[in-house]
Amino acid sequence: MTHRIEVLGHAEDGRARALEHKLKAIGKTASVHVVDVYTSENKNAANPAFRASLVNPVTQRADTKLDNFDWALEIGFLPGVTDNIGHTAAELLELSGSANDNTVYSSRLYLLKGDLNKTDIENLATDLSNSLIQRISIKSKAEFDADGGMDIIAPKVTLGNQGAGCDEVDLNISDEELERIGKQGIANADGSRRGPLGMSLLYMKAVQNYFKKEGRNPTDIELETLAQTWSEHCKHTIFAAPIDDIKDGLYKHYIKRATKEIREKRQQEALSSRSSKSSLQKQGSGTTNDSIPDQVRDDIYWKDKDRVGDICVSVFSDNAGGIIFDENHLITDKVETHNSPSALDPFGGAITGIVGVNRDCIGFGQGAKPIINRYGFCLADPRSNPKYYRDQAKTNPILPPATIMKGVVEGVESGGNQSGIPTPQGFVNFDDRFVGKPLVFVGTIGLIPREINGKPGHVKKALPGDKIVVAGGRVGRDGIHGATFSSEALDEGSPATAVQIGDPITQKKMSDAIIKEIRDLGWYNAITDNGAGGLSSSVGEMAEQSGGFHLELEKVPLKYPGMAPWEIWISESQERMTMAVPPENTEKLIALFAKRGVEATIIGTYTDTGRAHITYDEQTIMDMAMDFLHDGNPETPLSTTFTRGSKAEPDIAEPQDHAQTLLQMMGRLNICSKEFISTQYDHNVQGSAVMGPLQGTGRVYAETSVTRPLFNSPKGVVLSQGLFPRYSDIDTGAMAAAGVDLAVRNAVAAGVDLEQLALLDNFCWCSSDEPERLGQLKRAVEAIYNVAVKYGTPFISGKDSMFNDFKGFDENGQSVKISAPPTLLASSIGVIPDVARAIDLAPKAIGDIVYLLGETKDECGAGEYYNMLGHTGQNVPETDAHQNLRLYKLYGRASRDNLIASAYALNHGGLGVALAKKAIAGQCGMDIDLSALNLRADKALYSESTGRILVTVAPQFKEKFEKCFSGYDHIHQIGHIAYGENVNINNTLQCKIKALEEVYKAPLKNY
Template identity: 50%
Template sequence: MESCVHRIEVHYTADPRLKTRTSRIRSLGFPVDDLHLIDVYTIATSTRGFSVQDLSEIGAQLINPVVQKFLMDTPTLLPFDYAIEVGFLPGVTDNVGTTARQTIEDFFSMKFEEGEAVYTSQLFLVRGTLSPDQLHSLADTLANPLVNRVHILTRTEYGDKGMAPVVPVVHLNEMPNAEPVYLDLDDEELIRIGKEGIVDSRTGERRGPLALDLAQLHAIRDYFDEEGRMPTDIELESLAQTWSEHCKHTIFASAMDDDVPRGLYKTFIQDATKKIRKAKGDKDICVSVFTDNSGAIIFDDTYLVTHKVETHNSPSALDPFGGALTGIVGVNRDTIGFGLGAKPCINVYGYCVGDPETHPTLFRGKDASMPILSPRQILDGVVRGVGVGGNCSGIPTPQGWCWFDNHYGGKPLVFAGTVGVLPREIAGRQLAKKKAEPGDLIVVVGGRVGKDGIHGATFSSEALDPASPVTAVQIGDPITQKKLSDVIVKEARDLELYSSITDNGAGGISCSVAEMAKECNGCHVHLDKVPLKYHGMAPWEIWISESQERMTLAVPPAKLDALMALMQSREVEATVIGEFTATGKCVVEWHGMVVMEVGLAFLHDGLPKKHLTTTYTQATHPAPVTPCPDRLDATMRSMLGRKNLCSKEFITIQYDHTVQGGHVLGPVQGRGRVQSDASLTKVVPGSKKGVGLSQGLFPTYSEIDPYLMAGAAIDTAIRGLIAIGVPLDTIAILDNFCWCSSDEPERLGQLKLAAKGCHDFAIAFGTPFISGKDSMYNDFSGFDAENNKVKVSVPPTLLISSIGIHPEVMKSVSLDVKIDGDLVYVIGETAEELGGSEYFAQLGGVGDSVPKLDVATAKARYGRLTEAISHELVASAFPVSHGGLGIALAKVAIGGQLGMDITIPTTMRPDYYLFAESLGRFVVTVAPDRKREFERTCGADALLLGRVGGKNLRITAGKLLLDIPVAELETAYKAPFRGY
């Protein structure tokens, strides 16, 4: 095919990346003396050759001659001992290669033909003495075997020939068809099909999990018996996608015990929202809840804001960077796919990982094969992935958190969320509403389809084990998506070129098209029209592939030409692949043959109902028995240095949190740069209002009391917003349940209690749920080094995210203490509630006394604080959360770089008073001349603790408990992640 292959190698004359790259490699234990990085472009053409003159012109376009040089088809002259080249595997998206190709096409006014391309790779020239093992493990740290190919040469092997050019072309020549699948099998074999997949007739191998259980397979068999034929593989795969836990949330939808016949979702989440909306009446803030890709609330008379938080746990366990990147750009599409298209305006993140200083030796396979990635590798990868996604897309990331617990060492949790903004109405057309009409054309826009991301939806519905499919990993391309996003939300939407839109996420077009088909009751797809990355994919693969950066539109025929012209001018690929119908069926054709014909009713509602049984055993956990130390200086220092309490600013500063120009209260605040619990962002230019975001998460409380755990998460998510001045009645919340072992009745018992907690606390606060997501099997099943079976489950984890509207951002309040002499108050009562607290963990225990909350009291208190903030009576405010009052005091002092003199009551053990995690509390500071007005507003709830001043944090309770310079507190707070 490619008769003409050229290789251009680009290097810096003085490479600024080398210092950090070299020290990073050395810190991993490789004895590397010297390193050079070379960017390689391999140009493979068949119809047009390039002369030496052409190539030098191409080279000149690919470098900056001030600092870079290039070589054409020539070995390097740089000294080295080993050459490691890392490129992409065939079929993997190569963004840089695509850009280089466009540049060459522009320059020569030519077009590359089908099969011609530019491929990029990176060459690492290493000096040092490494054993072959070391060399290979170094290569492992530079490459991910799921997406990269690696080519290693010693200096001798390299000789004077250099690296041989490699052209990673996918060779798949046959044209596969759909195959019938025989289901008249015994139950044992059916179970295997459900768990391991259909046997591929060409390879004889299983295709990967369908995640269908026996009852579901029976229902499918019965359906096709009625139809009088066997299902095809594409029909079976399609049903598996649509019915997956990931898409249908079967556990949340199923009847549970005798008391929850309608299932957890309807009973506890949806009903809570219904009751709250009804109670709020005219003051209802909800516009769209649960039905669309995101939830939406009112921003002002003209705009809505949307919010959605997703998880991308399983992909991130295998490929942290790729998994997190596709997680964030995927949830961006849930914004673009809301209504007729909202503009993504804020990204949020959350990571639950193992302690990055630990090295669990766990393997996905037997005999020490397929080792899991270390927590440090996972943390580095997911941090970078979300960063690249947001930064490249021009969406600020001001809000996030990171939680460490070794139970996340087998499987991390990666949360990614996006807030969007859209006008409520344009030219009389409500933008939150959409409907595909029969006759509308099905148009897919964005990236092409490849084998990447097959079985993502079914894979994330299973625990992570050796059979986890590697093709489940997707590779993100933020720029392709940015082009897609811009053309939709900034142009096509307001030109009214489509009548409905949705994201291609889990399940690919099989889910997006079938989902939209519900709006008009039918669809007819010509699968052979779908643009592919390479030939040779089977119809079922095309149908369910989760290749990224694609969306599906319903386009009225009269608008098609305009849409296609616009897409072409923005260089976004758009293809008509069929039409929406009203036949009640989902019909798929492949080169003129019908390969799928399933009734929409069966596809969406044929899923057999389940009845789940739960049990719950109240466990007890002994509290630590340590006497209160005489002084708490050392305790405070070690508490501040706990990974869950200290600064993770290294994440924050890698994330652009200022793009779009709406930064008001950011991820770090004050002269001392302390991480905040809430952020505030302007999303509509010229408006006084802003969007506040916060969250609550208490996985350590789950094993003690899941009901109160949910309460703590909801209160904390709300309180973070109250502290910056967002009024309670503007706040909505989102739930993300990340559970484990959801086939065990005890785990389901915890789930039921947590869901009930969500219901009760949300109603008590009057904060509706607008969107939610669950991920039920966050377990790792594998082996330890001795080949023993090991299961590592995450603690039941509930993330509550909050969104609220600040009426006047100029009156918002940051966390840092401001001015010498200001008065320090704690608002809200402290009780001896330390069960599951950071302090008990520091002492090596757990305890049972999880914080309780009287919501009526708290609600009244929050209202009074909102009033005080709106009258500008408060100079700083910070919610008391993980680590308790002591940590909150230290943080606000570090933030303001000012000392404080504090006296606490003597009614409780002082260490307990300082580190109890009682809910409903704030630390605020007030200017002395506002004292009377503040106390009149906040009432007896506000307890005066002392004054801002000096250089030390001093805390007294009858006697001096601690006296530490703020500079030293800051060191303790920032030390753990220095160097990350």
């Protein structure tokens, strides 16, 4: 018998209230009750102790008659979807004494009364649920009474292919058929296809040739494994391929080379400083700072042994990049994208994204502790609702932008908050071309001792004979084809199994056991996470270290029976880590995991046979050469073209009412406050937050955060980023350079020295099979090479996502393709010696002097101002890294001497927006004169020229501050912080701070 337990919440339930507000917003008055429903087939679910354990007697009632409503709406999960509430209820069932089969399914029932018809309820259901993962059931009160309540549904997984084995795939076929397998997947017996392999004909032919040599056909699992391992997602084939005359590919030629050159230069400097250090120290001793010439002061500073030299320790080789934090610790950073899954199930996509990148951190070296999360969303206007469909029949619409925004925001909230990792750092960028495929960036910073058990913390190696152990969640059908799927454009055939929901608590238990206990016991030789490609990737990668593996696939713990071997092997079920454990440690390791409520299982052995070998019930189902698996994918040379975008500047009149224009600018989506995100993200857990996401008493949404990860050290981690997708409409090189510059400049403005700063690159491109798009890519990569090398800020980690295109149909059934603008997210991570040196954006005192540092040029092209007026223009901001570097070094002097009260690196919307944000943050007036800029007022206010910082300085430090910039042309004293309630700009505008604050905070306030 199936038991159903209904727990009725009280009228004041916050969840019910929120729904009532939501209905009110669309003009419906209704009262709502929330009923938490638990369903189980276990007879012990009738046990009163278990039932009582689900109820808070103060605010809830179980088994009470449900009455006084017009409509009942129930939302539950589809079979196989991760049900975290169900899992907890199952643990309660076990605690109440039930020995086995403790599966419990959760669902939620809303009882609604009021001004609502069936269509309203259906609309509400669509809004509250996602048909890819959830089921809905609606009953009127009459139906409810007639049926004796809601239907009892236990969404149990039953797989048709129970006990399915392993199939041989015949590759003695035509090229046409080969191509079809590559595109649509292996054919089932009934002719249906298993889902895209994402393999080109060239790849398929390489596979065909290999197995010809082996003298047999591949099995399905072998073919699926090759598809995973060779996917764009895992191999980054576009960045690796020869492109035009660049034979070593974009990644090696530009990204990796930039880091290599910077590191070599630093190492060189460190060597030469050691030889000249003694003489410099002599010059420095016994004198006060002020009496030393600036150049010598800088030399002393730069050549101090703690600061000079190569900060990189582990770059491009592990799950994350690692740099030096202090003499005992490294910090790691990794930023991932989860775009495709988030388009289909925003909540699931974002939560699996964030907990997934947490595992990249846990899987760095011997295991780093996650200490900070980052996020970034590129979305369409949530106030719009364009109609696009994945199919021509218009049955499969894309999700509305507001639904996507709500879902991705909640996904990161849920994953980050539940994992106890602060999320102080992020951004949101809006452009309507993100409508079909949003960009969802998630990142995690980790902390790891430089030495663990006498070994470098960042080094790991699986040895032959080590047991393959998986720990954490079980394997289900979720996430199958995730790696190959994210390497394709989204269209009608996109599989729903690619969508899954994270289980942060299962992961938290596993993470704590590893990072807080097992790592320091030294019981494993290597560790990595299971992400895209599941076991096929994690075991495959680690086996490269030992030289082969043997895996017994039937030993992998499953969520439910009936999965085919190939599904088990490539499933992307979350919350799992794979380890290489010496045989003598396995027993105690598994026992300790068990003690922490974590399942760990031996599933095979690392070998040095050079073979990737898998058995299932003692039968060999995979046996391939490791070399072929990892390096057998043929190179695909690429060629490119490049055309600069828009070619003319618009002819626009200067605004009549500058105040009105500024107000309009402040309310633009890329400029307005995203406070609603910051307050729902726990940004001070771990007690480490120093400079948070909302700055000043006016709570301005900030670009840069400072975290102090250790209580016993004043050192801080500074994080920021830069991203300007729209600049690609004119020039991707300018787009990418501006992104890197802003990531660097934000950190510099907050007090980081360039020498202590590193970068991460995330390319989100579109249509990367077109020469023009590849030409844009090449230009962007070249640009960031130049800027990064000039600044001396190395890339330490990166990722790319190359097909951010939506292919579908519009309302008229016409085929459309919407490509996300080519986007580089540059993220920065830096270290400051003392968090007391951190500088935020809020002005601190009346009478302080306002300086604009850096040159303002006529560069509104593709910026917020032109976009507001409906133009693109031609003058996109160009980044002069040489000039900027000079400023950043001079700025460093002033910030090291604590002469700066507040600083803001100008970005979207330029100086006008920066001034307004400062006034809002400080809740103070400003008197400003821009005549020194020699530009028309609107250009001066809204040009987005890079390399500029707006600072305020206390009058008492004026002289010292200016001395830091002696000989520098682009320091402009433009006004001061004033009493009163206005921002005044001479001969241009007067605007009330309250009015600015209102428009700045209004647009996203109610999300």
